[in-house]
Amino acid sequence: MLQRIELSHLGRVYEDGCVALAGASLELRAGSITVLVGPSGCGKTTLLRLIGGLDAPTSGRVLFHGAEGLLVQPRTAFAFQEPRLLPWRTVLANVALPLELAGVPVAERAERATAMLKRVGLGNAARKLPGQLSGGMRMRASIARALVTAPQLLLLDEPFGAVDEIARHALDDLLRSLWSELGMTVVMVTHSIVEATYVGERVVVMAPAPGRIVAEFSPQFMDRSSALRATPEFAAVTAEVLRALGEAMVEEHS
């Protein structure tokens, strides 16, 4: 059981000297949903990749329940801005891919992938190819593939950035509903302040040059339905996030 993720003074400097991330510290509670928001180049994707073990920090540590290393790495799944589906495989076969690679028997993986497809609203698209789906449906398939292994940690890198706003709202709702149902820890990267405020129980604001964490918010809303986005309390929180981001950018330029 994943209990806590601790990011301790994480830094990443690339070979060309570019400081992508400087001293980021953060503690992620198990089962929480955290959104990293900020402009391009603020290090949010770098931070996500460091958490997921896709990249190694040049300073600092990522601790899972106080320990670090591959042995304590939780079961982790990713979803990216591009759905990354194999175009020659059906949607069902794409969703079942992680199970197939892990050697799960055919019948079991078909059952689990079908169930997950139904859960994301793609029950009728199982036999279709990715090229026959809309952008929003492809993202649903990508999320289904990420969740089919029942991950303890779900990392999302601007997963809905390429879909239209209406589809994005529906996907945000789907994500929150999957999170509350399955209980995994979620870390999501976005450049949309509205999306960050709506999805995140915790919003971490980042700023560039060098990439760093500048503020944190914990939006408390009674009801997270679609109507929330039109309420004054929602507008007030997004304004606070925007202000924090603006102040950080002014500091950077001064």
Added chain:
Amino acid sequence: MNERSRRGSTVRGSADAIIPPLTVVVVLLLVWQGAVSLFAPSEFLVPAPLAVARAMGESRNALLAAAWMTGSSAAIGFLIAAFIGVTLGSMLAASRFLMRGLYPIATLLQMVPLVAIAPLLVVWCGYGVRTTIASAVIVSVFPVLAATLDGMRSTDPGLVELFAINRASRVQRWWKLELPWAIPSIVTGLRISAGLSVIGAIVGEFVGAFAGDQSPVGILIVSAIRENRTDLVFAAVSVAAMVGFALFGMVSLVGWMLLRRWHASAA
């Protein structure tokens, strides 16, 4: 799109693909026939299309047997070349060391003219069908190798990362990602090799085949030239072209079947 309109557009598409080249061929034949009638060159130099057709009719059994012999040598050589090309291409794509070491040598060998090394094939393989097949393999292996290598090396890095995240083994990555990803490129290489394999087989026949009750296309051409039967040479060349076209068509059909559902090149 309903079934009837889909069928209608398929028929239209097929007609669009067939009618223009067929028209060009018919016009060229008419011009050729007209020019021969008008200028009346010696039949030894340029036979008329009708004379070639007549030679085809008269020697149809010999030509059919030649087409079968040359076609089967070319097809066997092509299949061996396809296997070697895809296997070597996959190995080179998997290992930077192998690619740096072997690819320049493979490219260099490709530059060696086949006609120059064909006599050596006779020394190594002896007279007969083995030399013909070896010649077909040598000439058609490189396009498949290069296409496989290019196709695999262009695999989407995002998908490679996806497989890495899911801890796929090297074999899983090759079989489930790199090979399918490279299929459009491999099919292109195979199409080129299909035509080349017939050329290779005929060059092999020129130096390494022998005449018997039935002769392959290469021997038929050499014999017809010795007998000053230019019309039969043209007929044999036409048969060789048809064999090449048939192989090309079969490869295209297999490629279409593999790609039609997901790749734009088969649309």
